[in-house]
Amino acid sequence: MRYMMLIHHDEAALAAAPQKELWADYAAFNEALAKAGLSGGERLEPSAKSTIVRTGDGRAEILDGPYADTREQFAGYFFVDVPSLEEAVAWARRCPSSRFGTIEVRPVHDPRPGN
Template sequence: MRYMMLIHHDEVALANAPQRELWADYAAFNEALAKAGGQSSAGERLQPASAATTIRTLGDKTEVLDGPYADTREQLAGYFMLDVADLDEAIAWARRCPSSRYGAIEIRPLADTYPKPDKSLRQG
């Protein structure tokens, strides 16, 4: 089953973390994920939330806002794609993720491909 593991962390807490240890932990985590095989992939980091731009459209009016949508200390920081047997295995990987010590890890199953259109609805 395919999951996206979304990393949300407190940027201040992460900046105050012991950096050498944190990046060594991430190197070990990425190596373990690679050795596990399957379709799982190393994560992608995002720039800090201060670099975000949020677009919101209400009716015919569009707002462009500087910064993230959510007003919270924890911000979306990056993600990993997992291809594992089940949710329990995805949870085990989330527990091992170094950022779990500095925020929250959201595990979300990927949607199946879009359903094929019903041919009976086609005109012509």
């Protein structure tokens, strides 16, 4: 089953973390994913660089900056194709950003009939 691990972390806490150690941890995490035959992830730019588009009432509203004023921001994602939710959760626990926020594990919808 495919799962998406959505990374939500506190950008300020992550920026304050020891950067050399953090990126070494991410390199080890990515290497472990590769050794397990799983795909790598994508890192996003900070939320301050985002653009928000909302449409309603026949008009579009375009805003700069984060979608919501929250402690955690959406930072990136990984896909893992593993046999069970438990294994996907185990990978999420290993993700270095789990120390700075939340990793949401969500099944990827299978569009085939009966799934």
